[in-house]
Amino acid sequence: MENFKNAIQSLATLTLFCILFLVMALSAFARAGNTDNAIIDYGTSDKFSQTEIESAVDAVLLKFEKHFKNCRLIKLWYDEEKAIQLTENYFLYSRGMINGINRDNVIFLHSEFHVGSKACVSLGRNSTITNWHWTLIREKQTDEWELDDWGY
Numbered sequence: 001m002e003n004f005k006n007a008i009q010s011l012a013t014l015t016l017f018c019i020l021f022l023v024m025a026l027s028a029f030a031r032a033g034n035t036d037n038a039i040i041d042y043g044t045s046d047k048f049s050q051t052e053i054e055s056a057v058d059a060v061l062l063k064f065e066k067h068f069k070n071c072r073l074i075k076l077w078y079d080e081e082k083a084i085q086l087t088e089n090y091f092l093y094s095r096g097m098i099n100g101i102n103r104d105n106v107i108f109l110h111s112e113f114h115v116g117s118k119a120c121v122s123l124g125r126n127s128t129i130t131n132w133h134w135t136l137i138r139e140k141q142t143d144e145w146e147l148d149d150w151g152y
Helices: 002-030 050-067 080-093
Strands: 039-041 071-077 106-115 127-137 146-151
Touching (some): 050 127, 050 146, 080 106, 080 127
Parallel strands (some): 039 071
Antiparallel strands (some): 071 106, 127 146
């Protein structure tokens, strides 16, 4: 009977170890891009509240962490002067012409990040990407920001 108890305890310990290993492995895959030491500059805005900008930043951080494997975010910022020009271009030459979004529901963030040697994005491995834009939209002011586009 004692051997049976020891076998059950060993099996329970092994099962717990396997579960912990699986959780750690899934956590590593769930967060591909590194945003830990990124400098975040929310800037100032006459158009958006601090909360609205923070929400847009959170959406970009989530996207970066999930899809920019082996990349490290250096800086993410909001610059209203640049965003105004990008918004105009968005409505003249890009998706803003067709998606029906109101100008007050478009925000642009800017970033700089390092692409590692084993990155899954084809942006030039072992390089630093500067002036990368993130376009976020929402249907109405109370909605969460959604990424509409990103790139140069």
